[in-house]
Amino acid sequence: MKKFYNTIENLFNESIKGVAKAHQDILKLNPDPCYITRVAPTPKNKVVVISGGGAGHEPLHAGFVGKGMLDAACPGQTFTSPTPDQMMAAAEAVGTEAGVIYIVKNYAGDIMNFEIGAEMTDFPSESVIVADDVSLPKDHSTGRRGVAGTLIVEKMVGAAAENGADLATCKAIGDRVANSTASMGVALTSCTIPALGEPTFTLAEDEMEMGVGIHGERGIKTMKLGTATEIVAIIAKAIDDDLKPQKGQRILLHVNGLGATPPMEQYLIFDLACQYWEERGVIIERSLVGEYTTALDMAGVSITVTLLDDELIGLWDAPVHTANLRWGC
Amino acid sequence: MKKFYNTIENLFNESIKGVAKAHQDILKLNPDPCYITRVAPTPKNKVVVISGGGAGHEPLHAGFVGKGMLDAACPGQTFTSPTPDQMMAAAEAVGTEAGVIYIVKNYAGDIMNFEIGAEMTDFPSESVIVADDVSLPKDHSTGRRGVAGTLIVEKMVGAAAENGADLATCKAIGDRVANSTASMGVALTSCTIPALGEPTFTLAEDEMEMGVGIHGERGIKTMKLGTATEIVAIIAKAIDDDLKPQKGQRILLHVNGLGATPPMEQYLIFDLACQYWEERGVIIERSLVGEYTTALDMAGVSITVTLLDDELIGLWDAPVHTANLRWGC
Numbered sequence: 001m002k003k004f005y006n007t008i009e010n011l012f013n014e015s016i017k018g019v020a021k022a023h024q025d026i027l028k029l030n031p032d033p034c035y036i037t038r039v040a041p042t043p044k045n046k047v048v049v050i051s052g053g054g055a056g057h058e059p060l061h062a063g064f065v066g067k068g069m070l071d072a073a074c075p076g077q078t079f080t081s082p083t084p085d086q087m088m089a090a091a092e093a094v095g096t097e098a099g100v101i102y103i104v105k106n107y108a109g110d111i112m113n114f115e116i117g118a119e120m121t122d123f124p125s126e127s128v129i130v131a132d133d134v135s136l137p138k139d140h141s142t143g144r145r146g147v148a149g150t151l152i153v154e155k156m157v158g159a160a161a162e163n164g165a166d167l168a169t170c171k172a173i174g175d176r177v178a179n180s181t182a183s184m185g186v187a188l189t190s191c192t193i194p195a196l197g198e199p200t201f202t203l204a205e206d207e208m209e210m211g212v213g214i215h216g217e218r219g220i221k222t223m224k225l226g227t228a229t230e231i232v233a234i235i236a237k238a239i240d241d242d243l244k245p246q247k248g249q250r251i252l253l254h255v256n257g258l259g260a261t262p263p264m265e266q267y268l269i270f271d272l273a274c275q276y277w278e279e280r281g282v283i284i285e286r287s288l289v290g291e292y293t294t295a296l297d298m299a300g301v302s303i304t305v306t307l308l309d310d311e312l313i314g315l316w317d318a319p320v321h322t323a324n325l326r327w328g329c
Numbered sequence: 330m331k332k333f334y335n336t337i338e339n340l341f342n343e344s345i346k347g348v349a350k351a352h353q354d355i356l357k358l359n360p361d362p363c364y365i366t367r368v369a370p371t372p373k374n375k376v377v378v379i380s381g382g383g384a385g386h387e388p389l390h391a392g393f394v395g396k397g398m399l400d401a402a403c404p405g406q407t408f409t410s411p412t413p414d415q416m417m418a419a420a421e422a423v424g425t426e427a428g429v430i431y432i433v434k435n436y437a438g439d440i441m442n443f444e445i446g447a448e449m450t451d452f453p454s455e456s457v458i459v460a461d462d463v464s465l466p467k468d469h470s471t472g473r474r475g476v477a478g479t480l481i482v483e484k485m486v487g488a489a490a491e492n493g494a495d496l497a498t499c500k501a502i503g504d505r506v507a508n509s510t511a512s513m514g515v516a517l518t519s520c521t522i523p524a525l526g527e528p529t530f531t532l533a534e535d536e537m538e539m540g541v542g543i544h545g546e547r548g549i550k551t552m553k554l555g556t557a558t559e560i561v562a563i564i565a566k567a568i569d570d571d572l573k574p575q576k577g578q579r580i581l582l583h584v585n586g587l588g589a590t591p592p593m594e595q596y597l598i599f600d601l602a603c604q605y606w607e608e609r610g611v612i613i614e615r616s617l618v619g620e621y622t623t624a625l626d627m628a629g630v631s632i633t634v635t636l637l638d639d640e641l642i643g644l645w646d647a648p649v650h651t652a653n654l655r656w657g658c
Contacts, residue, residue, distance in 0.1 A: 002517040002534065002628065004557045004594040014557075015593045018600030022618045058592035078593075188331040205331065228333045228343075260589035262625050263387035264344045264407075265333040271347030289351045291620070296591050297628070299331065326655050 001197040003297075008194045012055045012077055019062050023323040026066045033083070035090035036062045037072045047161040047170050048072070048094050048123075051103040051154055052087065053110055054079040056193070057214055060293045063324030064151060069158035070103075070322070078193060078296075079215045081109030087117025091125075099124040099167035101174065103154050105146025106131035126167055128153060128174030132183040132304065134242040135211025135220045145213045148256040148293040148304045149181035152316075155325065159318035173315070177306060182242045183256075184235045185302030187212040187219065191259060191295050210234060214258070214295040228265075232272040235303045240280070243307055247281030250308040252316060257291040258300035266290065269301050277305075286316055292324065330526040332626075337523045341384045341406055348391050352652040355395045362412070364419035365391045366401045376490040376499050377401070377423050377452075380432040380483055381416065382439055383408040385522070386543055389622045392653030393480060398487035399432075399651070407625075408522060408544045410438030416446025420454075428453035428496035430503065432483050434475025435460035455496055457482060457503030461512040461633065463571040464540025464549045474542045477585040477622040477633045478510035481645075484654065488647035502644070506635060511571045512585075513564045514631030516541040516548065520588060520624050539563060543587070543624040557594075561601040564632045569609070572636055576610030579637040581645060586620040587629040595619065598630050606634075615645055621653065 005011040013031070020029035020036065027036050035052075042048055051061045052074030061073035072090040076082035091100050100123045104114045111129065118125045132149030157174040165173065187209040190199040193216055200216035203209060208231070211220030226234070245251060255270040257263070270289045277284060285308050293302070306312070319328030334340040342360070349358035349365065356365050364381075371377055380390045381403030390402035401419040405411035420429050429452045433443045440458065447454045461478030486503040494502065516538040519528040522545055529545035532538060537560070540549035555563075574580060584599040586592070599618045606613060614637050622631070635641070648657030 002537075002554065004517075004560065004590065004598055004630065006556045006558055006597075011597060012593065014600055015597040018596030018598075018603070018618070021603055021613075022596065022599055022616045055593060056591070058596075063592075188333075203331075208331075225331065227335045229335055231333065259591055260626055260628075261333065262385070262588055262623060263392075263620075264341065264384060264625075267347030267351065267387075268335075268340060268344040269333055269347075270351055271343055274347070274350055284350075287351045289347070291592075294591060296593075297589055299589075299626070301333065 001192050003194060005194065011194055016075060026321065026323055027062065033086040033089045035072050035074045035086055036065050037094050038066055040067065042071050042094050042096060044096055045098050046096060047098045047165065047167050048096055048100045049103065049158050049161050050087065050090055050100055052082045053105050054081060056296045057293050059324035060151060064154050064322045066322035067329060068162050068318055068320035069154055069325065078195065081107065081113050084113045084116035084120060087114055088120040091121045091123060095121060095123040101157060101167060101170045102127040103150065103157060103174065104129050105150050106143050108142060124167055126171040128157065128171065128178055130178050132181045133213060134182045134238050135184050147183045147185065147214050148254060148302045149183045151292050152181055152252065152254065152306050153177045155320065156312060156315040159315040177312065180307040181304060182239045183302050183304040184238050185212045185258060185300055186210050186231055186235060187258065187298050187300035189299040191216045191298035193296065212300060214293060216295060216298065228268055229272055232269060232276055236273055236276040239303060239305050243305060245282045245307060248283065250283045250285035251277065252286040252306040252308055253284050254288040254304040256293050256302045256304065258298040258302065259294045260297050260299040261301055266301055273303055285313060330521050332523060334523065340523055345404060355650065355652055356391065359422065362415040362418045364401050364403045364415050365394050366423050367395055369396065371400050371423050371425060373425055374427050375425060376427045376494065376496050377425055377429045378432065378487050378490050379416065379419055379429055381411045382434050383410060385625045386622050388653035389480060393483050393651045395651035396658060397491050397647055397649035398483055398654065407524065410436065410442050413442045413445035413449060416443055417449040420450045420452060424450060424452040430486060430496060430499045431456040432479065432486060432503065433458050434479050435472050436474065437471060453496055455500040457486065457500065457507055459507050461510045462542060463511045463567050464513050476512045476514065476543050477583060477631045478512045480621050481510055481581065481583065481635050482506045484649065485641060485644040488644040506641065509636040510633060511568045512631050512633040513567050514541045514587060514629055515539050515560055515564060516587065516627050516629035518628040520545045520627035522625065541629060543622060545624060545627065557597055558601055561598060561605055565602055565605040568632060568634050572634060574611045574636060577612065579612045579614035580606065581615040581635040581637055582613050583617040583633040585622050585631045585633065587627040587631065588623040589626050589628040590630055595630055602632055614642060
């Protein structure tokens with residue numbers, strides 16, 4: 001395994017100090033229990049937005065803490081759910097009478113630990129579960145995984161909370177965005193989890209793994225490596241079959257690099273995905289291309305689509321000032 | 330070779346369309362000859378800042394076109410200098426009576442082609458050559474390479490030009506920033522140039538390549554893979570020996586991911602570099618961590634330091650609105 005580290009045990013703990021130091025104008029770190037909050041205090045009457053999850057997906061979630069998005073993020077160890085005491089401590093640090101909304105990717109550990117954390121605090125709270133990965137069927141036993149669509153939910157709920165929406169409204173918006181969002185990923189290589197020291201799966205030189213999640217698990221199908229256009233057609237069709245955008249529908253199109261795939265390839269995939277939907281009369285109203293929800297050093301990309309309306313466009317465009325999404329302020 | 334593409338020949342040309350589409354609020358593409366300009370017209374009395382270089386280093390340079398930074402960027406094919414007609418066409422599209430300043434990484438092809446391009450236009454012009462790679466000695470036959478420090482020169486010259494500085498002042502600032510900036514990189518793997526189809530060099534599992542550039546060339550030394558602290562000490566010492574920051578000196582510290590190294594490791598390197606200079610009484614006044622000057626899918630990082638004073642801090646902090654650097658507007 002070739003990585004930059006001192007000891008595997010301390011890689012995450014040392015790294016998160018660097019995140020806090022690099023963005024000290026925006027966020028601060030509480031090392032133990034580990035959570036990240038905004039430097040600027042949260043207004044007393046504002047609904048507080050908290051997310052979190054295993055490390056290894058950076059910049060998700062700490063990179064999205066700041067005005068217009070998250071109030072706090074709770075990072076677990078690599079690909080490991082944060083513990084309930086992290087969520088409790090974060091909520092106690094930033095919580096308000098207006099309530100706390102938790103944005104949780106659909107993994108059993110995350111859901112359980114966020115739930116216990118919420119029960120340990122007295123603030124009124126709601127959770128939005130993100131389960132945007134359409135490579136799994138809707139009736140999958142543990143439900144679909146939460147992947148790159150999560151940041152879109154965080155952005156829009158964060159904007160609503162910043163605008164003064166109450167807890168019920170934030171919850172309704174979060175559920176609506178989550179239900180309007182679909183993602184699917186493809187990998188050319190696995191990733192290497194530091195504690196394992198070797199790739200979690202292997203592929204031949206002419207193979208790709210379709211329908212991967214963000215934890216180095218195998219996808220739904222190992223396929224012969226196709227052209228970029230063929231790959232986009234497979235993923236876009238799965239998303240299209242799920243969301244069924246009509247002619248004239250406006251969408252947010254997000255191409256996400258999973259770690260080791262360069263911008264040149266990400267933008268190629270984006271261009272082809274634009275063509276796919278434009279040919280069907282769907283309007284690419286907003287877009288986002290880059291590494292936002294990574295799986296360590298996995299080579300691959302995911303495509304995410306959110307169906308938009310005027311309200312959601314307003315929430316997407318609203319000012320945001322975080323380490324990794326920043327506009328309008 | 331595992332990459333997302335349709336044909337090797339068209340990978341760059343297809344991808345750059347995606348860049349323009351994803352950031353159509355900021356930049357626009359002229360496909361042939363290929364250059365990227367701002368959407369917003371350049372004021373008539375403003376010095377125009379143009380950069381460029383081979384593709385494969387994205388987001389450099391197109392990602393830095395916009396208010397407060399570049400007026401135009403000329404991307405060549407992968408790791409290939411742009412041609413003089415690109416620079417000429419870009420200068421004619423955005424040039425003003427106030428003059429054109431070219432920011433050029435120190436590679437023979439880039440320098441020659443920018444020079445010919447400048448001679449083919451009637452605008453008064455100056456060039457700033459960036460040669461920040463301290464892994465090569467100052468008296469190296471072709472001079473030091475221009476690497477990740479380039480964006481710092483682009484940012485500060487761009488801010489000066491936006492503030493109304495004249496051509497001579499922009500040139501003086503550019504030279505001063507270039508001379509106050511030092512970088513060095515390390516790779517854990519080579520990159521794969523699409524047209525070659527295989528890694529440009531190979532390393533054993535316990536080896537790293539110290540002093541790499543950004544074109545997949547070997548560095549100055551193949552070494553046994555060290556801990557992150559040991560690696561930072563080697564690079565930081567080389568930079569320190571070159572710039573000789575005194576106690577109390579303020580610096581901009583930039584840790585750049587070369588392509589396949591995840592944020593977790595980049596931030597670890599950043600944290601360790603902070604410690605290195607803080608122990609020496611040097612003040613980390615500003616910082617930047619992320620993938621800004623990549624070498625396709627190379628696993629590795631570089632560290633860049635710029636010595637700061639009040640004027641340079643002001644230029645760094647000045648509003649910038651590009652695809653990949655954005656603050657203050």
